[in-house]
Amino acid sequence: MIALIVTLLAVLGLGMNMAFASSLIQPDWAMALLLASLLAKRHNWFWVLPVTLLHDVVLYWSPAASFMVMAAIPLAMIYFDQHLGAGLPQRLLLLLLALLALPVDGWTLQASLLTLCLCVPVWHVLTRQYAQQPA
Numbered sequence: 632m633i634a635l636i637v638t639l640l641a642v643l644g645l646g647m648n649m650a651f652a653s654s655l656i657q658p659d660w661a662m663a664l665l666l667a668s669l670l671a672k673r674h675n676w677f678w679v680l681p682v683t684l685l686h687d688v689v690l691y692w693s694p695a696a697s698f699m700v701m702a703a704i705p706l707a708m709i710y711f712d713q714h715l716g717a718g719l720p721q722r723l724l725l726l727l728l729a730l731l732a733l734p735v736d737g738w739t740l741q742a743s744l745l746t747l748c749l750c751v752p753v754w755h756v757l758t759r760q761y762a763q764q765p766a
Contacts, residue, residue, distance in 0.1 A: 634678050637668050641682055658745035661686045666729050667750045669704055670722050671757035676705040696732040
């Protein structure tokens with residue numbers, strides 16, 4: 632259920648990015664939601680990556696840097712979890728590395744910071760939701 636809600640919100644955010652692209656400085660809504668979902672639970676890669684590919688194809692007409700970075704995050708999370716243990720500093724590093732892909736795709740520094748400011752609280756809410764779900 633969480634995956635469906637996040638996907639629908641990401642598609643809505645994608646529409647907002649397309650509708651107000653030239654008039655407002657805004658975050659990459661879809662990227663923030665999808666990145667937060669991936670950081671909250673590593674196993675979300677199977678639905679986050681196709682939606683990220685859709686995001687890149689719609690906004691950039693190619694699988695741009697966002698998709699490649701998002702595809703590497705689950706592998707990096709597995710590596711960090713095995714060698715360093717699951718922890719917040721590793722996830723924050725992955726968050727910052729993923730957001731470095733935004734300027735490559737043409738986003739301004741302000742839009743990248745807004746994406747960061749949106750991603751962190753969504754990540755927190757999703758982490759709490761996943762923690763409350765029965766195993």
